[in-house]
Amino acid sequence: MGRTRKIKKDDILDAAERVVVKLGASGLSIDAVAQEAGVSKSTVVYDHKSKSALLEALIDRRMNMELERQSAAVEAAADAPHPELFGRITAASRVVDDTERAVALAVCASVSSEEKMQQRMRKWTTDDLKAMASGPKPQAALMSYLALSGFFITELFGFHQWSPEDQSRILEGVRMIYTSYPEET
Template sequence: MSIAHQRRKQPGRVRQQLLEVAARLSFEQGAAGVTLDAVSQAAGVSKGGLLHHFPNKMALLDGLFDDLIGKLDQTIAEEMRNDPVAHGRFTRAYLSSVFALQDEADAQGWQVLTIALLSEPHLRARWRQWVADRAGEHGGTDSSTGCLLARLAADGLWLADLLKSHDIDQPMRHEMRARLISLSQQ
């Protein structure tokens, strides 16, 4: 029995499903495996349905970027609300988010997006803008050298996790996180 009639009533759900399938295909097959035909087929959505949400591959990558950045912003905002110390608050929230990426359901999406960031100038520009916006927004509390160093180290960990270039056990990760948090407090 077809569920197409149910999906039309839930466009947000279909859009999210398409993003998840695109992330999975990219993770399994690389960026070349993310074609509109492959995504629509794997998601069980007509190509017209896919094109309704994402008219081309770049729109699909932009959608994935928007989805993941939205979740990152939400996670950071939640972490910041729970941190009573203003100095370095954004940095500590960013650290928590990056350290949690390894364990989150969105880890695969972030892996795909990170690879796309490296190869797509348009996405790199969007990431640079996100970083610049946050630096401007939190410059009064997170502009110290220690905060910048902590965020850059977290980005290095993010890349190491993506590439699986280092075997870092949980005790070492906890120690690394603690040291980076101490940098954000200087």
């Protein structure tokens, strides 16, 4: 008798990421994920009742990874003029991989039609804006954050890839927006 393969939720999500990388968000289906994971459709449906639930779990996982990365960077930037901002700048100084880019595009596709995803993205943005307002020079932090967001989204969606040298110069410019911004009264 053969050994029964035990499939974990992460195995299903790993397969879903591979499907999104290969086929895009429109190619994500319960069937495609089951085939990619080498399991039955019912195994995928057991944990993820629908394509929307599967996409939601995939997005949750990636968002949690990003939040953990940001939290670690903010903690490491404790001595910076504005740890919440400078930590996010540090977290943005990395190469975005194909999986992350594909999941980001899937987020965009789902946000357009899924109110629950829109709410999550609004909350994430609201939390970031509160973090910018929490330190000294909140207006300077907001301007820097908006520049950082534009930079990061441009890279994340693959609209443009800067060389490591250009990326460093841009992120230094974002820091300078904060440090050179006029004092608030």
